Amino acid sequence: MTIRRTASALLLAVVANAAQANTVLSESFDNVATLPASGWAQINLSTAPVGQPWFQGNAGIFTAASGAPNAYIAANFLSTGSTTGAISNWLITPEIALDSSSVLSFMFRAAGDGFLDKVEVRLSTNGASTNVADFSSLIGSFQASTDTGWVGLSYTLGSVAVPTTGRLAFRYVVDNVAIAGNYVGIDDVVVTSAIPEPGTWLLMGLGVAGLLLRRRVTA
Known part of the structure; x- marks a missing residue:
């Protein structure tokens, strides 16, 4: 549950960054x-x-x-x-x-x-x-x-x-x-x-992917 909430928070950060x-x-x-x-x-x-x-x-x-x-x-x-x-x-x-x-x-x-x-x-x-x-x-x-x-x-x-x-x-x-x-x-x-720089999207995406991968491995 904690990992899911963290991933959601990162996704929200991506959206917030896009709006800036x-x-x-x-x-x-x-x-x-x-x-x-x-x-x-x-x-x-x-x-x-x-x-x-x-x-x-x-x-x-x-x-x-x-x-x-x-x-x-x-x-x-x-x-x-x-x-x-x-x-x-x-x-x-x-x-x-x-x-x-x-x-x-x-x-x-x-x-x-x-x-x-x-x-x-x-x-x-x-x-x-x-x-x-x-x-x-x-x-x-x-x-x-x-x-x-x-x-x-x-x-x-x-x-x-x-x-x-x-x-x-x-x-x-x-x-x-x-x-x-x-x-x-x-x-x-x-x-x-x-629209944020492509590098920002990449870093955010990698962070979310990493958390989801960790959740799958430890499940």
């Missing part, structure tokens, strides 16, 4: 200059002449959602150097493990001031690829023409049917900087998964 959120990625943008070394990538496909990439937040425009005043990443209408150009400025996460339980959460803020700002969140399941053509899956978007304050956004990646690796991308989108586009910020990016 495992952090796959966490980035608070304390130092944007260090992002490339961590696997982040940037691609600016805005109208030529191409302007500036995503950059360290400007605390003079607004402060970060958490941490130091400038601890967020930002992009603005100067992503293109054309006075009537379009913006398509990509910020791409490192390659991470993805599955149907994966959840992306982050903080977003638009400065607005009458100019429409928009960010798209896109998904690629093509491993380490940074080819924007691979980010064909739009999982969400947010836009505003007024100062929104920091808004918490969250998207579940239920479309990932089979566990794989890939990247997520934030795309700053403006159709025409003559009439739209001002300044946006992103902070506190977190990706979690409810």
Whole structure:
């Protein structure tokens, strides 16, 4: 009876572990200059002449959602150097493990001031690829023409049917900087998964199997 109860407890531990959120990625943008070394990538496909990439937040425009005043990443209408150009400025996460339980959460803020700002969140399941053509899956978007304050956004990646690796991308989108586009910020990016590492399942399974084998031998 004791062995049976112990085995049941181990099985419950497996279930409990599966329900816990495992952090796959966490980035608070304390130092944007260090992002490339961590696997982040940037691609600016805005109208030529191409302007500036995503950059360290400007605390003079607004402060970060958490941490130091400038601890967020930002992009603005100067992503293109054309006075009537379009913006398509990509910020791409490192390659991470993805599955149907994966959840992306982050903080977003638009400065607005009458100019429409928009960010798209896109998904690629093509491993380490940074080819924007691979980010064909739009999982969400947010836009505003007024100062929104920091808004918490969250998207579940239920479309990932089979566990794989890939990247997520934030795309700053403006159709025409003559009439739209001002300044946006992103902070506190977190990706979690409810599925434990394969090694955890293996260890739990071996423990249960060992107890059941012991019960059979001693019966």
